[in-house]
Amino acid sequence: MSGQEELHNSPIGVFDSGVGGLTVAREIMRQLPNERIVYFGDTARVPYGNKSKETVTKFSRQIVRFLQTQQVKAIVVACNTASAYALDELEKEVDIPIIGVVKPGAKAAIDATKNGKIGVVATEATINSGIYNRYIQENDPNAQVLGKACPLFVPLVEEGLWEDPVTDEIARRYLTELIDVGIDTLILGCTHYPMIRSTVGKIMGDQVTLVNPAYETARELKELLREKGLESEHRPGLGTELYRFFVSDAADKFQKFANSILTYGILSAKVINIEEY
Numbered sequence: 001m002s003g004q005e006e007l008h009n010s011p012i013g014v015f016d017s018g019v020g021g022l023t024v025a026r027e028i029m030r031q032l033p034n035e036r037i038v039y040f041g042d043t044a045r046v047p048y049g050n051k052s053k054e055t056v057t058k059f060s061r062q063i064v065r066f067l068q069t070q071q072v073k074a075i076v077v078a079c080n081t082a083s084a085y086a087l088d089e090l091e092k093e094v095d096i097p098i099i100g101v102v103k104p105g106a107k108a109a110i111d112a113t114k115n116g117k118i119g120v121v122a123t124e125a126t127i128n129s130g131i132y133n134r135y136i137q138e139n140d141p142n143a144q145v146l147g148k149a150c151p152l153f154v155p156l157v158e159e160g161l162w163e164d165p166v167t168d169e170i171a172r173r174y175l176t177e178l179i180d181v182g183i184d185t186l187i188l189g190c191t192h193y194p195m196i197r198s199t200v201g202k203i204m205g206d207q208v209t210l211v212n213p214a215y216e217t218a219r220e221l222k223e224l225l226r227e228k229g230l231e232s233e234h235r236p237g238l239g240t241e242l243y244r245f246f247v248s249d250a251a252d253k254f255q256k257f258a259n260s261i262l263t264y265g266i267l268s269a270k271v272i273n274i275e276e277y
């Protein structure tokens with residue numbers, strides 16, 4: 001097999017602080033069915049959303065090093081917090097294509113809004129970084145962007161309380177101020193949040209378009225692979241492991257969660273010591 005051919009058949013590396021990035025992996029599986037994926041969930045160090053830029057960058061750098069040992073041909077930072085805090089640094093350090101979820105999410109929101117009032121729900125880190133405001137206003141200076149940190153959403157999702165009176169109540173408290181200012185578009189700016197999409201949608205009402213950056217991210221990835229000549233040309237043959245999952249802790253819990261959201265049943269998740277990278 002030639003070097004170029006090998007590269008075509010190499011997997012895409014996808015990572016998140018935990019299970020949230022699976023919503024992005026799911027979309028990549030759907031839109032790029034020929035691509036292999038190596039997923040890493042940092043289950044030992046989740047959440048990232050309340051940590052500093054330095055810490056999130058250090059963690060992300062270690063994960064990228066690990067993914068590179070898996071010969072990935074491109075990397076998707078399937079975490080808004082890591083995209084907000086670490087992507088600029090990572091882009092300088094790696095020589096393979098690397099994309100995050102924030103730019104694609106901002107683009108999708110600009111395309112969706114009619115009244116120019118865009119809400120963003122995300123972790124404290126993503127909101128404090130102001131990154132969605134920056135990307136949106138660079139492309140549409142008239143847009144008004146309202147961010148709301150929703151720190152309790154990640155634990156609720158991780159506990160599996162996707163449709164539950166507790167989640168309803170908390171979501172209502174977080175979202176009321178966004179309803180009051182009349183946004184017509186809401187970015188689910190944390191990869192965990194698509195799991196509670198129906199709760200958020202019910203509270204925001206039909207007049208508000210919910211944007212899940214995962215869709216646009218997978219589309220951009222497809223475009224990027226095509227541009228760089230890195231697309232896998234056919235579905236890997238029988239016996240090739242299409243998707244592989246690694247975590248830094250609690251593989252069983254991760255596996256159970258992943259199996260509940262991916263149509264492809266995952267065989268196993270392997271624990272690695274990410275501190276070694």
Ligand code: DGL
Pocket residue numbers: 016017018020021046047048049050078079080081082123126154189190191192
């Ligand atoms: N899923 C991550 C994100 O998109 C955040 C979860 C966390 O706080 O670790 O921001």
